[in-house]
Amino acid sequence: MSNTISPDNQEESRLNVLVIDDNDQITKMVSSFLDMSNHDCTVVNDGKEGLELIKTKQYDSIVLDLAMPEFDGYEILDTLQREDPSQLPKIIILTASSVPIETVRKFKELGVSSCLQKPVDIDQLLAKITEIA
Amino acid sequence: MTMEEALIENLVLGNDHKESLKKINENLIQYGLTPNQAKVYLFLTKTGEKTASAISKSLNIPRTESYHLLNSLEQKGIIFSIFGKPTKFNSVPIDDALTIVIDNEKKRISDLELKKEKILTLWETIPKHVDDSENVDGNKFQILQGRNSILVKIERMVKLADKEIMVLGSDSNFIKFYHSEFVNLLKKTKAELQVLTTYSKKGKFALDGLPLHNIKKLDESNRHNFSFIIKDESEVVFFINSGSSELMAIWTDSKSFVSTLKSLFKLIWRKSAFVLEKENKFTKNMSEDYDHRLREIEQEKVILDYLQQNLMVKKGEKNE
Numbered sequence: 384m385s386n387t388i389s390p391d392n393q394e395e396s397r398l399n400v401l402v403i404d405d406n407d408q409i410t411k412m413v414s415s416f417l418d419m420s421n422h423d424c425t426v427v428n429d430g431k432e433g434l435e436l437i438k439t440k441q442y443d444s445i446v447l448d449l450a451m452p453e454f455d456g457y458e459i460l461d462t463l464q465r466e467d468p469s470q471l472p473k474i475i476i477l478t479a480s481s482v483p484i485e486t487v488r489k490f491k492e493l494g495v496s497s498c499l500q501k502p503v504d505i506d507q508l509l510a511k512i513t514e515i516a
Numbered sequence: 517m518t519m520e521e522a523l524i525e526n527l528v529l530g531n532d533h534k535e536s537l538k539k540i541n542e543n544l545i546q547y548g549l550t551p552n553q554a555k556v557y558l559f560l561t562k563t564g565e566k567t568a569s570a571i572s573k574s575l576n577i578p579r580t581e582s583y584h585l586l587n588s589l590e591q592k593g594i595i596f597s598i599f600g601k602p603t604k605f606n607s608v609p610i611d612d613a614l615t616i617v618i619d620n621e622k623k624r625i626s627d628l629e630l631k632k633e634k635i636l637t638l639w640e641t642i643p644k645h646v647d648d649s650e651n652v653d654g655n656k657f658q659i660l661q662g663r664n665s666i667l668v669k670i671e672r673m674v675k676l677a678d679k680e681i682m683v684l685g686s687d688s689n690f691i692k693f694y695h696s697e698f699v700n701l702l703k704k705t706k707a708e709l710q711v712l713t714t715y716s717k718k719g720k721f722a723l724d725g726l727p728l729h730n731i732k733k734l735d736e737s738n739r740h741n742f743s744f745i746i747k748d749e750s751e752v753v754f755f756i757n758s759g760s761s762e763l764m765a766i767w768t769d770s771k772s773f774v775s776t777l778k779s780l781f782k783l784i785w786r787k788s789a790f791v792l793e794k795e796n797k798f799t800k801n802m803s804e805d806y807d808h809r810l811r812e813i814e815q816e817k818v819i820l821d822y823l824q825q826n827l828m829v830k831k832g833e834k835n836e
Contacts, residue, residue, distance in 0.1 A: 493790060
């Protein structure tokens with residue numbers, strides 16, 4: 384499914400996406416293309432801040448980086464899973480780290496929707512975001 | 517004692533090497549040698565060919581016993597006699613000797629296995645005087661003392677499990693069984709495996725090779741000082757912290773005990789988090805750091821290209 388930007392996106396298909404990544408270049412650009420695709424995007428470059436947002440607000444999907452200083456994606460998943468494993472939000476992991484297949488399998492078991500390794504095709508990422516929402 | 521003998525004694529049993537020799541001697545005992553057999557073997561290995569009389573004098577062993585020891589070592593195949601008068605003895609090199617004694621032990625075990633069938637066949641021919649119905653499952657227990665007896669039991673449980681195996685214990689428990697077949701059997705089991713453990717940085721090597729999706733981490737509140745292993749719904753081995761250095765455990769097939777521990781396990785399992793391979797979160801070596809950064813840059817480029825391309829499309833649409 385190709386999900387190129389269309390100015391005719393309907394208001395009801397507008398998604399609320401949270402992007403957590405310590406790389407501010409990435410978050411800025413992801414925010415831009417989500418905005419161009421008529422989605423609402425919140426970006427944070429800090430894991431703890433991201434976790435707070437997940438706990439306090441509802442998002443249609445969350446794009447989560449794994450390797451972040453201080454509080455990383457693993458810790459976010461770990462905290463969410465401990466608090467309520469049945470209520471894990473819709474998460475797409477987008478990481479530049481090499482993730483072993485066993486860990487990917489574990490992510491799936493935890494309820495993570497998708498695990499993508501950077502660099503990822505934007506159409507593919509957009510498709511995932513809309514698919515899980 | 518002659519000068520040569522004094523030198524030999526100093527060389528072999530001198531204080532410089534006393535501790536090392538003591539340790540080697542202790543290890544040889546584990547290979548099935550008696551303390552004096554080990555002593556004679558090491559003496560010959562260090563000093564070369566000697567007569568029985570010289571060995572007896574140097575090691576301060578009665579002459580008759582030294583003949584007996586030499587005879588038994590020769591039968592084991594780790595020393596040999598040299599023709600001549602008087603007969604001299606010498607040893608095979610230590611690495612060959614260890615291989616020989618290991619092979620002997622292996623052969624002894626395979627002989628025992630063969631004999632097992634014979635004993636069982638013979639046993640079948642003897643009429644029974646016990647009613648089988650008296651042998652009710654679910655009420656038996658055994659106290660297991662020492663690492664080996666526990667190991668034999670838990671390895672058997674893992675081998676025979678066909679539904680599930682639940683293991684709760686700290687890494688230090690796994691380390692005790694690290695050089696055994698236990699962890700390997702866990703890796704190979706076809707039963708559903710669930711392991712609850714501390715998974716500490718220092719101790720997790722003992723679980724190397726176990727699939728991570730089978731392991732959950734015990735959090736601080738659940739790090740009680742107890743460990744147990746449940747096989748299917750039928751057996752449990754519960755470790756007892758007796759305070760002594762020797763491992764102790766209770767095995768039981770008591771249904772109520774098994775189901776109680778199983779409920780406890782399930783409760784802790786539900787509350788615990790899976791072990792995530794955090795080693796990958798910050799790649800330690802330079803090349804991994806480089807790959808990581810490269811992927812980030814490539815991602816930035818992909819997004820930029822995408823934005824540029826779509827801006828061009830928009831611009832084109834406006835112009836039209």
